[in-house]
Structures are given as structure tokens and as C-alpha cells.
Amino acid sequence: MEFRRLGRSGPRVSEVGLGTWQFGGAWGRLDYETAREVVRAAHEAGVNFFDTAQVYGRGRSEEFLGRAIAELGIRDEVVVATKVPGEWLRYRDVKRALEGSLRRLGLDAVDLYQVHWPACWENIPVSETMRAMEDLVGEGLVRHIGLSNFPVCLMEEAQASLRREEIVSNQLQYSLLVRDVEKELLPRMRELGITLIAWSPLAKGALTGKYTPENLPEFKDVREGDPLFLRENFLRIWELVKALREIGARRGKTPAQVALRWLLEDPLVVVIPGARRPEQVRENAGASGWRLRRKEWELLDRLSRAVEIEWVTY
Numbered sequence: 355m356e357f358r359r360l361g362r363s364g365p366r367v368s369e370v371g372l373g374t375w376q377f378g379g380a381w382g383r384l385d386y387e388t389a390r391e392v393v394r395a396a397h398e399a400g401v402n403f404f405d406t407a408q409v410y411g412r413g414r415s416e417e418f419l420g421r422a423i424a425e426l427g428i429r430d431e432v433v434v435a436t437k438v439p440g441e442w443l444r445y446r447d448v449k450r451a452l453e454g455s456l457r458r459l460g461l462d463a464v465d466l467y468q469v470h471w472p473a474c475w476e477n478i479p480v481s482e483t484m485r486a487m488e489d490l491v492g493e494g495l496v497r498h499i500g501l502s503n504f505p506v507c508l509m510e511e512a513q514a515s516l517r518r519e520e521i522v523s524n525q526l527q528y529s530l531l532v533r534d535v536e537k538e539l540l541p542r543m544r545e546l547g548i549t550l551i552a553w554s555p556l557a558k559g560a561l562t563g564k565y566t567p568e569n570l571p572e573f574k575d576v577r578e579g580d581p582l583f584l585r586e587n588f589l590r591i592w593e594l595v596k597a598l599r600e601i602g603a604r605r606g607k608t609p610a611q612v613a614l615r616w617l618l619e620d621p622l623v624v625v626i627p628g629a630r631r632p633e634q635v636r637e638n639a640g641a642s643g644w645r646l647r648r649k650e651w652e653l654l655d656r657l658s659r660a661v662e663i664e665w666v667t668y
């Protein structure tokens with residue numbers, strides 16, 4: 355497993371982390387024992403970076419992750435990231451929300467505290483939220499500050515509001531199928547030295563090669579109604595998925611490993627694929643420790659640019 359620093363001053367994390375949204379139940383019910391085995395498999399595969407959020411199952415994901423880390427006795431070896439929802443960004447709410455997270459995670463401090471999304475309906479100034487975040491660092495309850503789903507202007511404002519700390523990361527949707535971050539965010543983050551933590555890096559499983567246009571289940575989880583999994587869109591991405599399969603077959607890798615590797619060829623990126631079973635974690639960890647050849651990277655780049663997903667579905 356290879357490691358990358360978050361931002362200029364953050365912790366060193368495995369370039370493949372583990373996302374734990376699926377522990378919250380939105381992907382279908384997942385029991386604690388399975389969650390613990392997923393965490394164990396991740397740790398054994400060299401993963402040290404675990405991402406959760408308060409909203410994942412209203413704290414359930416945080417509880418499962420914290421309990422698993424405690425039972426496995428790995429607290430000192432891992433970097434734990436959680437998030438405060440965009441509705442709770444007033445000064446007092448940020449602090450109160452963190453108390454709940456620490457309690458559920460069973461931790462004294464969170465390694466990376468991220469603002470899950472910017473305040474949308476509440477009109478809370480970014481500077482107020484950042485003052486709370488910085489005070490939490492001062493109190494020793496948060497080690498590093500991160501953002502999520504922040505556009506360039508708000509990311510810059512967040513950084514400018516901080517007096518002592520720096521933003522180490524912005525967690526954003528990024529995969530071979532969703533590349534909008536490349537338009538504005540990624541270039542600016544490169545200038546500022548802010549790491550991009552890629553969420554849904556497997557496009558919720560669409561890039562793993564296990565779903566085909568002939569075999570598209572009727573999802574009863576977060577993917578229900580997701581445009582990516584509508585048959586007409588899935589047919590559009592099929593050339594790309596076939597290329598992931600072919601490159602994988604040539605290099606002794608799986609399509610999921612190739613799709614994650616494509617993102618990791620950018621040194622500013624770390625990925626946090628979700629996994630519902632230990633085998634998936636082990637497989638995803640195998641995206642680290644090798645390189646795509648330039649021609650392979652370019653082919654995937656070209657095929658992915660040619661995909662035009664129809665997001666407007668009604």
C-alpha cells in the first residue's frame with residue numbers, strides 16, 4: 355500500500371481508503387459483524403484511512419466504525435475522518451455535532467473533521483463555521499480540517515477564514531464517469547495543495563464490470579433511480595467498462611482496480627471506495643502499488659470523455 359499526505363500539513367493516509375456509507379444501511383442492511391470484518395480486511399490490506407459521516411444511518415456508520423476500531427485494537431494505526439452535515443454549521447451546532455460523533459466513534463479526537471456540504475438553505479457564513487472548526491482544533495478535539503462538496507469560491511473563503519489552520523482536503527465526487535471536478539476545482543486545489551478525496555470512485559459499482567446492460571438489477575438501495583444505472587445510460591458507458599475489463603485482463607487486475615488506479619495516477623487524489631464485503635476491500639486495496647501505462651491511461655481518458663450520460667431523466 356502506498357501513502358499520500360493530506361494537504362500540506364495533514365496525516366499520511368493510504369491512497370486507497372475505505373468509505374463506510376454502506377455501514378449506515380442506505381445500501382441495504384449490513385450487520386455489525388460484517389462491518390467489523392470489512393474494517394479488519396481493510397486494515398490487513400494496509401488501509402489506514404476510514405471515512406464516515408454523521409448522516410450515514412444517523413450515526414450508525416460512526417458507531418460501527420468506532421466499535422470495530424476499538425475491538426480490533428487499531429486506533430493508533432488509523433486515520434478517522436467524519437463529517438458535520440451542512441444543516442449544522444452554526445458555531446454552536448458544529449461543536450455540539452462533534453460531541454455526538456466522538457461519543458459514537460468512542461474517540462477523544464477526530465483526525466479529520468469535514469464539512470459535509472456547504473450551508474444551502476440556512477445562510478450561515480462560512481467564516482462562522484470555520485471559527486468553530488478552528489476552535490475545535492485548539493481544544494484538541496479535531497486534528498485537521500477538511501471540506502466536502504465545496505465549490506472553488508467557498509473553498510477559498512473557508513481557507514481565508516482560518517487564522518492558524520489550513521484546509522487539507524476537499525472530498526468530491528470523482529470517477530471515470532463523473533469528472534466535473536477537473537473543470538475548476540482540481541486545478542485550484544493543485545495550486546493550494548489541497549488533497550482531493552474522491553467519493554463514489556467506482557461510480558457506485560457501475561465501473562466494477564459486474565453489472566452489464568443485460569444484467570442490471572432493479573436496485574432497492576441508494577442506486578434506485580440513479581441515472582447511471584438506467585439501461586440507456588448504461589449502454590453508453592459500456593465501451594468504457596469493456597476497456598477496463600480488457601486492460602485488467604492484460605495486467606492481471608480487475609476492472610475496479612483499473613478504474614481506481616486511473617484516478618490515483620494523479621498524485622493529488624486519494625480514493626475511498628465503499629465495500630460491502632471483505633473481498634471487495636481486498637480487491638480495492640489492490641489498486642495501489644502499480645502503475646497504468648501511459649497508453650492505457652489515455653485510452654480510458656478518451657473513452658470516458660466520449661461518454662455522455664443523460665442526467666435529466668424526466
Ligand SMILES: NC(=O)c1ccc[n+]([C@@H]2O[C@H](COP(=O)([O-])OP(=O)(O)OC[C@H]3O[C@@H](n4cnc5c(N)ncnc54)[C@H](OP(=O)(O)O)[C@@H]3O)[C@@H](O)[C@H]2O)c1
Pocket residue numbers: 372373374375376381405406470502503525526552553554555556557558559560562564610626627628629630633634635637638
Ligand atoms: N462526501 C459526500 O458527499 C459523499 C457522497 C457519497 C459517498 N461518499 C463517501 O465515498 C464512499 C464511497 O462512495 P460510494 O459508496 O457512494 O460509491 P463507490 O465506492 O463508487 O461504490 C461502492 C459500491 O460498489 C460496489 N463495490 C465496491 N467494491 C467493489 C468491488 N471490488 N467489486 C465489485 N463491486 C464493488 C459495492 O456495492 P455492490 O456490491 O452492492 O454493487 C459498494 O457498496 C462512501 O462510503 C462515503 O464514505 C461521500
